[in-house]
Amino acid sequence: MAASIYLSRSNGFAEKPHPGNGLPTYNAAVREKQHRHHHSxxxxxxxxxxIPGVRTRRLxxxxxxxxxxxxxxxxxxxxxxxxxxxxxxxxxxxxxxxxxxxxxxxDDQSWSSPIPFAGEPSTLVYKREDLQRIWEWEIAAGHYPSSRRIPEQIGLTNPPRNPALSARRTSALPPRFRGPVSTDTIGLGPNRAYPEIHREPPNVAYAPRPIAGSVADMDVVMDHCDFQTGKYVRDCLEVLRLGAGLELGARVRRAKMDNWKYIYVEESASDNTTDTSAYSKPPIVLKGQAGAANPELPKKRGAEWEPSLHLPPPPKYLPYRDQPSACDEENQRVYHMFWTGPFTDKPYLALLSFLFTQNLGLQFEDGTHDPSVCRPKFWLWINPGPAASIPNPTAVRDMYDSLKSNPWASPFLHPRFKDVIQFKMWNTTEQLDGIPELKDEWRALRDNLFNSGGHVEKIPQEEKEETTMAVEVEALDENGVAQPVVAPTKKKEDDKVNRVGSKSPNEYDRLSVILSDMVRFILCHRYGGIYLDADTILLRDWEELWGWRGAFAYRWSRLEKYNTAVLRMNKGSALGTFLFRTALKNGLDFHPMSISKYTKDAYLEGLLLRLPDALFDSAWLNTESYQRDRPPQPYFTAFQDFFETPVVNSAAPQALGIDGFFKGAYSYHFHNFWWRPFDPSRNFPDLGPRFAAGESQARALLAESTSSNLPDPEDETVDDDQRDLDWATVLKRTFEAYIRGERPNMYGEWIKW
Structure with missing residues (x-):
């Protein structure tokens, strides 16, 4: 009884003084054990x-x-x-x-993140005032047609005037509401109209061509397609195709889609009478604010600041309808592509997709086209030998002889394509000397020409000695201009130095791939235009992308980095100057990850827009196990699926055709696979009687390489073909049918020979 009364009092501890040594006392071994283990x-x-509304549960x-x-x-x-x-x-x-x-x-919609790359040294070689000049130059030239914010770290005090942004879309604040740093631009450009794009009945079987001079509003595209904000590729493609009228004949009813309109046309600049004087005054800076918002930007360790940047006056921005001609001669609409080694079915299909999708006027008689349309051109740059070699004295003539004798290349030398497809010789020395930012200094870094993300592929010493001892001569290019070249040296075995083209995953031409990282920036900076990797297939007209005057690449899948497989830059731009000088101070490294670092450190990402990969590389996220809960059509879990469509999905290519292949995307990037034929059972160009000689030659080469007897074209039956056609095969045969005159292109236009 006494014990029970004792245990029931208070908290169970005896009410007696603690011992003088300060140690706790316990009334039972169980409580002592609990106290000893309670600290865990x-x-x-x-x-x-x-929980409100739930009586039986507690949180x-x-x-x-x-x-x-x-x-x-x-x-x-x-x-x-x-x-x-x-x-x-x-x-x-x-x-x-x-x-x-x-x-x-x-809610800051800036394309630039103010958080630097964690743990990586800075690559910055330009001071803040030079970065400000670059931003102001690009905006004044009309290369920033966006209402997105300029990073605070740039430190602009007055909002720049933006001739490519409509006053209705500007978000600039009056001075009394602004802080010491301005992150907005003042729109001075013409008003924008977002038309309903569709084809008038009864011609509804094919999509309409984009309106000449139309522009893609990248702010709207980012709102609907940005992976960073959780947008799905499938939903992005729906917005892209419906906003462009690509699905008019087969679409189902939707509600009002004004928010999905991303293509606009500009009115004349003279129509804009907006008064911007109230926004152009200096901001009211409170005491203590000045200078506090812009701490010093970190400089590249061991490098000196670049001298103060001097830029030429920016070109005057003119809306399309105010231009004296449809094409801007200073910034031509040119697609660039770089190829090394023998011409194969890969550049063949890229060129066919160009003819099938772009507005080239091939539906008119030879030599005529719509004068209101700026026809794009395709320049295919050929590097005839190994990436580390120097062209021989007869390189240009040899290049054309090789193209004429190659059944994959010879069709594009046809006079019908002479105004839209041109082959050009690549010469690394001549091209580097043509870049003002590099020409006086690149030779000191010639050993770094094959720098990929900081890893330099060294050329063996004996190879460099042979090149040095070779005799310099002059040769005429296709324009009759003398070019310094070096006589060829004797090739060795097929090692990384002398390898030309990628024959398999084990025989990969790594040097040419690294060289192409630099090639794309040289071509775009020197000539303007858009660079495409050779493993790219065009899927629709790019008119509204040409209309958007800014520079862009696209996102590296899930990573917030660039993939420059598609690269748009303006000729001689301030952004190009920054990139070349920064790359020069960082070992001539033009790898996409390095470019991402350069723009990140300098807060210039907004000037090289990182578009969602849904526009150019719609399968990439799925191949890396992202967004598989709602994949687009077709559903690829690996890039190999393009060449070997899984059996469970193998009915789709023939049933849907090209209309079912990432409809809405501008292009498709199949990521290498140079050694995999598009059409294994008919691995030859099949372009009809006009090109029968090349087809016969390709058939003979195929029979020789496979040690099999191919039936004559007249004796072929459907039983000789593979039963299920893969996506790669369907696209190849679709493009070839257009050249043969058996079907129109994707816009219902028939080629006229």
């Missing part, structure tokens, strides 16, 4: 809260045990410093939580 869970205390939360934290801080840091350390720690945690919350909930 005592950092958190469970709290049970009622269980674990909150910090502040008494435990307080006791531990005293034990570890002492009675005086312990509470102070605890207070500072709690303050730091609260600050970090608030900062992250503000970052995640910010």
């Amino acid at each position: 869970v005592s950092w958190l205390n469970p709290v049970s809260l009622p 269980r939360l674990m909150l910090p045990n502040f008494s435990r934290l307080y006791h531990s801080s005293q034990v570890r840091f002492g009675r005086r410093r312990g509470p102070l350390v605890l207070f500072l720690g709690l303050f730091a945690v609260i600050y970090v939580v608030l900062a992250v919350t503000k970052r995640l909930t910010s």
